[in-house]
Amino acid sequence: MDVIQVKDYVDYLGVKIPSISKFWELGDSTALRVRKDGTFFRSNYERGILLYALVAKHRPQNVLEFGTGRGYGSLCMAWAMSDFGIDGTIHTIDMVSSYEAIRWPIIRDGSDPSVQYLSRMEVWDDVGELQWINRINSLKGLSGSVMKSFDLDKIDFAFIDGGHGYRSVLHDFIITLMNSGERIGILFDDYSAEDWGIGTQKLVAKYVLPYLEAKLVQTDRRWVGGEKENIREDGVGMVWVETGDSDEWLVNIESKFSFVPFLTGYRIWENYYRIRLKLSKTIRGFISFIRKAL
Template identity: 30%
Template structure:
């Protein structure tokens, strides 16, 4: 079992296998992303970079019945806002070293059916400053998309392992050559893992190749890189 990946698949195939109706959420995730995740290139061109990461989280939450998510790396609140649409989800705790006012305002401005900002609790702290006093209870879903260094990812993963249920699901973003430290650390983990090729599968990323946003690109879709779903109990 190479690198302990039990499966490498694309997002659509994963959703179909898990019987997750991604089309039900596709337009809403797009609307959330265009407020909370849209990127701007150096030449001013706006582009959609891997909006699919939110769909990976939604698919996992649906599959495993997740109710509480811990997120490292709030950004502008894209993933947290997307997950808040699930009725089963009770709370999302999201951590970022930057002041959270940008994310709070972006999520509050959304006019998207089902988004529930009250479920989201924001912590403005560097990941290395987080302590047990900042967190209450156990989480059954974790999304790690904070500082993209092996040291930070290792810290976030170990913290997550200590504050999750035995059957929790931990998802890493940006498993790709562009972030070598992230990729190397994830590969070293001996837990059962699923690699999901995501970028370009539902939403077009017009700069996917030129920005190195995928290890391999075919028909404007990502292959060989993406999100990694780690199953804690395995």
């Protein structure tokens, strides 16, 4: 698999991108992270530049994103659609509602970084353009249950950044192909031999590279001036792959294992996971109530 630095690949795509400082500013509001020691860092803001450039280049009509998070990727893709006059929609899936307040590291209006409790829509209304937000269709739920009832136009671009375990990545990949048009481009986040990326690495090795050429784009803090600009890690990055014959790709993969039992089993696992989450939330609420009462 070819390995390329993010700036080199964006240059290769040949599209004009906005000022890098604008991506950093948007990232400070929607992608900032905090370490265990309390220090803040800009975590892979470069993915937004890459997504913007890929959308501008390939001009997709229907984008499917697994893992909205705080929305940096969604906003960057919608930004590209707006700038290049692309009449498209980004369907983005997350188990957290756009109106639910979550723990949110942020730098706002030049202030010092802090951790607040904010919702996506609260922040998006503040930092996003209306023409961006209007291009985003937020879908709440786990990917299996959401995609079971997905009945929209064929997908021609996907960003897979949801669950990072192998089973979750495989589900999101297979269900993308099952809902894609003839031509599809897929960007996988978090390709690595570390625990957080080994699911993607395993999938790419089994079901991408045997059939198609792919590129490993090294992104995280590797733009000009980034702390990792000159560090080469051939096994870490984001993987881009595209095909003009998704049906053939799907047939080749289905010859290796049966989709129906896998998808059924995955949805059963999701139901179990959903019950665990509700139970955990109930227990935390009960403990909090008891502490306040004592």
